[in-house]
Amino acid sequence: MSEEIFKKVVSHAKEYGFVFPSSEIYDGLGAVYDYGQNGVELKNNLRQYWWKSMVQMHENIVGIDAAIFMHPKTWKASGHIDGFSDPMIDNKDSKKRYRADNLLEDKINRYEKDGKTNKAAELQSALDQALLNNDLVQLKSLIEQHEIACPISGTRNWTDVRQFNLMFSTEMGAMAEDADKIYLRPETAQGIFVNFLNVQKTGRMKIPFGIAQTGKAFRNEIIARQFIMRMREFEQMEMQFFIRPGTQKEWYEYWKKARMAWHAKLGFGSNKYRFHDHVKLAHYADAAVDIEFDFPFGFKEMEGIHSRTDFDLRNHQEHSGKKMQYFDAELDENGKAYGNYTPYVIETSIGLDRLFLATMCACYKEEEVGEGDKKDTRVVLNLPPILAPYKVAILPLMKKDGLPEVAREIMRDLKTDYNCFYEEKDAIGKRYRRQDAIGTPFCITIDHESLENKTVTIRYRDTMVQERIAISQIREILAKEVSWSNLLKD
Numbered sequence: 203m204s205e206e207i208f209k210k211v212v213s214h215a216k217e218y219g220f221v222f223p224s225s226e227i228y229d230g231l232g233a234v235y236d237y238g239q240n241g242v243e244l245k246n247n248l249r250q251y252w253w254k255s256m257v258q259m260h261e262n263i264v265g266i267d268a269a270i271f272m273h274p275k276t277w278k279a280s281g282h283i284d285g286f287s288d289p290m291i292d293n294k295d296s297k298k299r300y301r302a303d304n305l306l307e308d309k310i311n312r313y314e315k316d317g318k319t320n321k322a323a324e325l326q327s328a329l330d331q332a333l334l335n336n337d338l339v340q341l342k343s344l345i346e347q348h349e350i351a352c353p354i355s356g357t358r359n360w361t362d363v364r365q366f367n368l369m370f371s372t373e374m375g376a377m378a379e380d381a382d383k384i385y386l387r388p389e390t391a392q393g394i395f396v397n398f399l400n401v402q403k404t405g406r407m408k409i410p411f412g413i414a415q416t417g418k419a420f421r422n423e424i425i426a427r428q429f430i431m432r433m434r435e436f437e438q439m440e441m442q443f444f445i446r447p448g449t450q451k452e453w454y455e456y457w458k459k460a461r462m463a464w465h466a467k468l469g470f471g472s473n474k475y476r477f478h479d480h481v482k483l484a485h486y487a488d489a490a491v492d493i494e495f496d497f498p499f500g501f502k503e504m505e506g507i508h509s510r511t512d513f514d515l516r517n518h519q520e521h522s523g524k525k526m527q528y529f530d531a532e533l534d535e536n537g538k539a540y541g542n543y544t545p546y547v548i549e550t551s552i553g554l555d556r557l558f559l560a561t562m563c564a565c566y567k568e569e570e571v572g573e574g575d576k577k578d579t580r581v582v583l584n585l586p587p588i589l590a591p592y593k594v595a596i597l598p599l600m601k602k603d604g605l606p607e608v609a610r611e612i613m614r615d616l617k618t619d620y621n622c623f624y625e626e627k628d629a630i631g632k633r634y635r636r637q638d639a640i641g642t643p644f645c646i647t648i649d650h651e652s653l654e655n656k657t658v659t660i661r662y663r664d665t666m667v668q669e670r671i672a673i674s675q676i677r678e679i680l681a682k683e684v685s686w687s688n689l690l691k692d
């Protein structure tokens with residue numbers, strides 16, 4: 203899929219109420235977006251897919267909802283105050299700021315697209331090495347060697363590469379003093395770590411077990427690009443899985459496989475995903491991999507799986523002075539109890555907004571329909587039915603002769619279980635197209651025959667096939683097609 207299609211996805215998202223720029227009447231706010239009436243439904247459904255598969259489908263994983271504000275010591279302990287920064291570089295002509303590693307990644311993608319695989323591999327390895335050594339001079343020199351120009355000014359007049367901390371801060375309380383400085387969380391994970399013992403004790407959880415959370419995170423990204431791909435306010439869905447030290451390799455492999463299988467179930471095509479191992483590891487990790495998605499602008503990270511060792515719990519123990527240990531009463535092969543230890547952690551962390559964008563890109567289709575004079579293009583979002591904002595549209599053919607009354611009765615029956623869209627206006631063809639564009643999998647049309655024999659027409663979004671069915675059959679069809687088990691079962 204090309205950049206051209208990406209532009210269409212972005213304007214489609216706005217035109218059909220999925221995503222709007224934030225505070226648009228004031229010309230928007232950089233890299234902040236609002237979800238509209240259809241977007242919020244799709245986003246909620248994607249969140250539910252994650253939550254159900256993590257929490258509901260696992261007896262040993264529970265959820266929490268921690269506050270966005272946390273004690274400032276949290277971020278000292280987690281390493282974010284000292285180490286959560288990105289290498290940035292400015293173009294002196296356009297005055298635009300970029301992430302040095304992103305500029306180089308884009309170049310690698312371009313080499314790959316142009317079939318220059320050797321060059322791509324060579325640059326990838328040089329980039330990994332520079333990141334690993336935190337070598338800012340080398341990053342700049344790679345940008346120069348590969349003749350990377352600013353996309354705005356087109357020049358190669360660059361500043362040096364510098365580090366830039368990504369956390370937003372604010373003050374708590376009426377008197378703004380330095381001691382009152384607090385941060386907007388840059389990740390949801392720390393809310394899980396500080397609650398580790400609360401959940402373990404009150405939930406009587408036994409290792410291995412997980413704690414899951416979804417919620418907002420904030421990062422003052424140097425450069426925000428590609429629509430909702432990189433935002434300053436975004437949503438994460440994270441799960442920390444607490445394990446015995448020494449078992450991290452097998453659990454890391456387990457979650458890598460499990461998370462890839464979760465993505466595959468969405469049905470967007472296995473060629474759309476790949477693993478990308480991290481060479482430069484974050485300050486907390488002993489192994490890390492990204493699941494990348496083939497966005498229209500190239501393969502980019504959608505989810506990270508990290509083996510975080512005992513870094514976080516150990517540091518919270520040190521900074522808070524509170525024990526963050528687990529007593530393992532199970533016996534090892536020598537018949538001795540494992541006893542007290544600080545658990546190790548495997549984390550899975552996915553951005554909900556990136557998942558939303560991947561879903562929109564994968565499901566946006568333009569299709570030629572009709573013949574001869576009637577030839578036309580329709581835009582359809584072929585979302586998995588359970589994820590669609592509306593599951594069914596109820597459309598009386600006319601606004602008279604008792605058709606709306608029958609339609610309303612059907613709506614009353616279905617709306618307790620399914621999000622239904624009701625519409626009387628416009629020609630039926632136009633109404634079908636609008637539903638295609640927001641991904642509604644089924645349209646139910648009520649006509650004069652419905653009054654005589656209690657039947658309706660059901661139209662299927664993907665095939666556009668229309669069938670006459672009894673009103674009493676609607677629920678049966680929906681129950682089969684619009685079901686979480688279609689996505690969740692093994």
Ligand code: ATP
Pocket residue numbers: 389421423430431432433434436437438503504505506551552553554555556
């Ligand atoms: P990137 O390298 O793209 O900045 P990251 O490695 O910093 O991402 P993590 O800290 O691992 O990301 O966060 C986990 C997930 O959160 C990412 O895989 C991504 O889906 C999402 N995410 C991170 N930053 C953003 C952002 N600025 N906007 C939207 N989603 C984000």
